[in-house]
Amino acid sequence: MIADLQGKVAIVTGGANGIGRATCVAFAQAGARVAVIDQDAAGANATCDAIRQSGGEAIAVAADVGDAVQVRHYVQTTLAAWGRIDALFNNAGIGGVQSPVVDYPPEVFERVLRVNLIGTLLGMQGVLPGMIAQGSGAIVNMASVSGNVGAPTMCAYSASKHAVIGLTRTTAAEVGRQGVRVNAVCPGPIDTDLMDALHRGINPQEPDAVKAFNVGRNPMGRYGDPAEVAKVVVFLASDGASFVNGAAWVIDGGRTAI
Numbered sequence: 001m002i003a004d005l006q007g008k009v010a011i012v013t014g015g016a017n018g019i020g021r022a023t024c025v026a027f028a029q030a031g032a033r034v035a036v037i038d039q040d041a042a043g044a045n046a047t048c049d050a051i052r053q054s055g056g057e058a059i060a061v062a063a064d065v066g067d068a069v070q071v072r073h074y075v076q077t078t079l080a081a082w083g084r085i086d087a088l089f090n091n092a093g094i095g096g097v098q099s100p101v102v103d104y105p106p107e108v109f110e111r112v113l114r115v116n117l118i119g120t121l122l123g124m125q126g127v128l129p130g131m132i133a134q135g136s137g138a139i140v141n142m143a144s145v146s147g148n149v150g151a152p153t154m155c156a157y158s159a160s161k162h163a164v165i166g167l168t169r170t171t172a173a174e175v176g177r178q179g180v181r182v183n184a185v186c187p188g189p190i191d192t193d194l195m196d197a198l199h200r201g202i203n204p205q206e207p208d209a210v211k212a213f214n215v216g217r218n219p220m221g222r223y224g225d226p227a228e229v230a231k232v233v234v235f236l237a238s239d240g241a242s243f244v245n246g247a248a249w250v251i252d253g254g255r256t257a258i
């Protein structure tokens with residue numbers, strides 16, 4: 001077991017697929033009750049089913065993380081079910097389109113910021129009052145290696161992830177004395193639908209060639225598995241990380257180390 005989260009309550013956004021689903025399962029394996037949030041209601045229900053079949057407790061709430069009313073709804077639904085929130089993983093995110101900055105569509109740029117950045121802000125605003133009142137809590141925000149370095153043709157995505165790191169550090173500095181820790185994770189590349197879409201966007205004829213190129217540049221010679229991100233997130237949400245605050249943990253097999 002990665003950590004003991006028995007009796008704790010965790011919210012995971014984007015929990016229907018990819019890294020989010022793996023993290024929901026990992027939280028449940030650590031003993032937490034899990035609220036699975038996603039705009040993909042069927043996928044969120046499937047994640048809940050997987051958790052319940054293994055003896056865990058989970059609820060699914062369909063929500064767009066970029067919508068303040070829907071964020072309040074998922075927070076209230078979780079509190080109504082279990083009365084507290086100990087951890088939030090702000091993971092839901094989108095890539096946008098691939099285009100140079102010079103003609104990147106501003107409406108897509110805004111939507112990427114709405115989901116990746118404003119969604120993260122709204123999630124934290126939803127849970128922080130309760131965490132501060134109980135004097136404990138851990139938030140993990142999903143950034144990316146693209147939050148540390150540029151990502152040619154993905155300016156909205158990279159800008160949003162850089163901003164998530166700034167938001168994380170600032171919030172960590174504000175709430176640390178109130179018993180709440182706030183950290184970010186910076187994965188990449190991880191085998192998920194989001195990366196598949198990116199491969200197709202870069203080279204619709206030969207998406208596998210894009211992946212092969214990325215694998216060739218990685219010191220570990222492979223993509224990461226969603227479960228390898230989930231383990232780090234659950235650790236950061238646990239008492240094992242009790243003095244980790246305002247950090248942005250890279251999980252990239254060494255890709256940005258070279």
Ligand SMILES: NC(=O)c1ccc[n+]([C@@H]2O[C@H](COP(=O)([O-])OP(=O)(O)OC[C@H]3O[C@@H](n4cnc5c(N)ncnc54)[C@H](O)[C@@H]3O)[C@@H](O)[C@H]2O)c1
Pocket residue numbers: 013014015016017018019020037038039040043063064065066091092093094095115142143144145186187188189190191192193194195
């Ligand atoms: N895959 C990678 O290599 C990689 C690397 C770094 C960071 N990330 C980040 O990890 C997060 C998860 O991505 P993934 O790779 O698992 O992709 P994914 O596409 O498999 O999962 C993303 C999930 O977020 C949900 N979602 C998207 N917009 C939403 C919204 N507005 N409201 C609610 N849910 C929404 C989707 O329905 C989906 O279930 C994203 O924030 C992504 O930027 C991924």
